[in-house]
Amino acid sequence: MANSGINLLQTKSDFNPLFALVKRYIVWVSMGMIGIVLVSGIGISLAFFYLQSQRETFLVTEKRLSTEIESQSVKEALLTGVASRLTAIEKILAEQHSYVPYIDTTLKIIKTYTLSSFALGENHSMSIGITVSTLEEAVDVFTTVMSMEHMHMIHSPILESFSMKESGIFDIKISYIVIL
Amino acid sequence: MLIHTIRRFVNFNQTIVVYGAVFCVAFLALFIGVIPSFRRLIALYTEIETIRTSIEKLQKKASVLSTYEQSSLEATYKELLVAVPADKSVSTLMATVETLATQKQLTIIGETIERIGSVASQSAQVNTKGEMNMTITVQGDLGRLREFFEEIIHVRRLVRVDGIEMSFSGRTQLPEAIISMTSFFSPLPSMIRKLSDTLEPLTSKQTETLEKVLGYPVAYKSSVIEATTVTEEPQKPASDNPFNPNATR
Numbered sequence: 306m307a308n309s310g311i312n313l314l315q316t317k318s319d320f321n322p323l324f325a326l327v328k329r330y331i332v333w334v335s336m337g338m339i340g341i342v343l344v345s346g347i348g349i350s351l352a353f354f355y356l357q358s359q360r361e362t363f364l365v366t367e368k369r370l371s372t373e374i375e376s377q378s379v380k381e382a383l384l385t386g387v388a389s390r391l392t393a394i395e396k397i398l399a400e401q402h403s404y405v406p407y408i409d410t411t412l413k414i415i416k417t418y419t420l421s422s423f424a425l426g427e428n429h430s431m432s433i434g435i436t437v438s439t440l441e442e443a444v445d446v447f448t449t450v451m452s453m454e455h456m457h458m459i460h461s462p463i464l465e466s467f468s469m470k471e472s473g474i475f476d477i478k479i480s481y482i483v484i485l
Numbered sequence: 486m487l488i489h490t491i492r493r494f495v496n497f498n499q500t501i502v503v504y505g506a507v508f509c510v511a512f513l514a515l516f517i518g519v520i521p522s523f524r525r526l527i528a529l530y531t532e533i534e535t536i537r538t539s540i541e542k543l544q545k546k547a548s549v550l551s552t553y554e555q556s557s558l559e560a561t562y563k564e565l566l567v568a569v570p571a572d573k574s575v576s577t578l579m580a581t582v583e584t585l586a587t588q589k590q591l592t593i594i595g596e597t598i599e600r601i602g603s604v605a606s607q608s609a610q611v612n613t614k615g616e617m618n619m620t621i622t623v624q625g626d627l628g629r630l631r632e633f634f635e636e637i638i639h640v641r642r643l644v645r646v647d648g649i650e651m652s653f654s655g656r657t658q659l660p661e662a663i664i665s666m667t668s669f670f671s672p673l674p675s676m677i678r679k680l681s682d683t684l685e686p687l688t689s690k691q692t693e694t695l696e697k698v699l700g701y702p703v704a705y706k707s708s709v710i711e712a713t714t715v716t717e718e719p720q721k722p723a724s725d726n727p728f729n730p731n732a733t734r
Contacts, residue, residue, distance in 0.1 A: 328501050335504040338511035342519055349522045356529045363536040370543035371680055377550045381684060383558040384550070386674060390565045391691040393615070393671045394643065394698055397569070401638045401645050408631040419658060420627060423651035 407431055410459055410483050414449050418442060421476065432465065432480035443467070443475050450479060457484055539681065546684045561695065568641040568698050571673045573617055578668045580705035581642055582621055588704075589633045591625035594661065617668045619644075624661045637666075640704040644668045 374381070407425060415435050422434030437443045450462045465478035495502055570577060575598060586593050599618040623633070637644060650663040687695070 324498055324501060328498065331501055331504040331508065335508035335511060338508055338515070342511045342514045345519050345523070346514075349519065349526055353522070353526055353529065356526065356533055360529065360533050360536065363533060363540060367536055367540050367543065370540060370547055373547050374543060374550065374680060377547075377555075380550050380553060380555045380558060381546075381678065382674075383555065383562050384553055384684065384687075385678060387558060387562050387565060387695075388685070388687060388691060389674065390562070390569055390671060391687070391694050391698075393569055393669070394565070395690070395694050397643050397645065397669055398694065398697075401643075403638060404634045404646055404649055405631055408627060408634065412627060412631065415627075420660065421653055421658075423653075423660065425649060 406483050406485055410453065410481075413453060413458070414446060414479070416445070416449070418446065422478070426480075429483045429485060430480060431483060432478065435477045435479070437475045437477065438473070440475070443477060446477055446479075450481070454481075459483055542681065542683060549684050549686045552686060561699075564641075564699055565695075567703055568643050568701070569669050569671050570642065571670065573670050574642070575617075577642055577705060578617070578619065578644070581640060581644070581703075582619070582637070582666075584704045585633060585636055585640065586621075586623055586625075589625065589629045589636070591623040591629055591633055593621060593623055595622035596620075615669055615671050617670065618647075618665065619668055620663060620665045622661060622663050624659050627660055630660060630662055636704075639701050641698065641701045642668065642703075643698075643701075 404425075407429075411420065411423060411431075411433050414433065419436040420433060421436045422432070424432045426432065435446055437446060447464070450459070453459050454462055459481040462479060462481040465480050466476070467478075468476045470476060567577075578598075579596065582596070583593060597620045599620070623630070625633075634646065634649075637646060645667045647665045647667055649665075652661050652663075653659075
């Protein structure tokens with residue numbers, strides 16, 4: 306049988322100040338821990354059930370939409386095809402440029418005279434040759450060129466050559482830059 | 486002796502032992518149960534977010550698709566294929582240029598198509614750039630040439646004029662223009678789109694381009710005799726047909 310009485314002769318006691326400190330806080334700490342576990346457990350469970358049900362709903366919606374889109378695959382392919390072809394067309398249209406202004410300026414200069422040469426250069430420059438039968442006609446050509454420069458249709462006109470052939474006709478070579 | 490010591494320790498520190506055990510259990514529950522569950526919850530939330538994003542994309546795609554009619558898309562696509570065909574379609578290119586030249590009373594002296602390769606098969610395409618160079622030599626009045634240049638870039642199929650060289654020779658002194666052009670083709674898509682691929686509606690710029698291009702006339706259409714427009718003459722009676730064995734002589 307164990308002795309449960311107090312030994313007054315025992316000089317050492319079992320009292321430890323560290324244990325007293327632990328004893329003071331362990332109740333609160335362990336209760337707090339239990340509380341955290343319980344509350345977070347309940348919270349997580351509720352959130353899990355809620356998210357699981359949401360997932361199911363979303364999966365059903367996703368499936369429905371997928372089926373709906375799959376049934377319109379031809380339409381999708383057509384729309385994609387139209388869009389990609391339009392992108393290609395936009396690029397082509399951006400690269401296209403008209404040669405009409407070059408011919409227009411030439412037609413304005415030559416009027417009814419004979420065009421003997423036509424050459425396009427770089428940076429919108431061009432050079433034309435005109436054959437006229439009289440000096441007056443040659444003056445008319447120069448006047449037209451000057452007036453076109455004043456009207457900002459062309460710039461930097463240069464008389465490259467002006468010659469009279471044996472037959473009495475004049476050959477004029479003019480170069481200029483077309484303002485687009 | 487040891488048991489006696491433990492018993493004495495438990496007797497003296499009963500609170501510490503009980504609540505210590507509770508703390509340990511709670512601690513274990515936190516690490517074994519709560520934290521992994523929380524991780525799983527995060528994973529579930531991430532999965533839901535992924536599904537939600539996917540649904541948003543699909544909803545957008547479905548709404549885009551619902552705004553278009555399949556029949557009108559088919560018609561538009563066919564019309565665009567006239568502007569930029571799926572293959573080289575040399576016949577339509579030549580028909581376009583020739584019809585336009587004829588309309589403008591220009592005489593075609595020469596026609597060259599560079600690196601033609603296969604004529605109309607997509608499988609044997611060497612040219613992956615989708616461009617085909619062509620040179621034509623036409624003769625005619627400068628005014629007519631001007632009209633030709635004005636219209637050639639406003640017809641289907643689409644071409645780009647790259648350069649002109651003009652010479653004046655012969656008795657007529659009519660300009661002879663060597664026109665270098667580029668025509669375009671774009672093969673049909675060979676890849677099947679994924680369900681998750683986004684689909685955008687046509688932009689306003691694309692719609693503008695579409696209207697512009699559909700407004701361009703198909704030059705060669707006028708030269709093609711529509712089979713339906715040919716009116717059949719009523720069959721002559723059998724008696725008038727000299728090859729009819731039942732004909733009366």
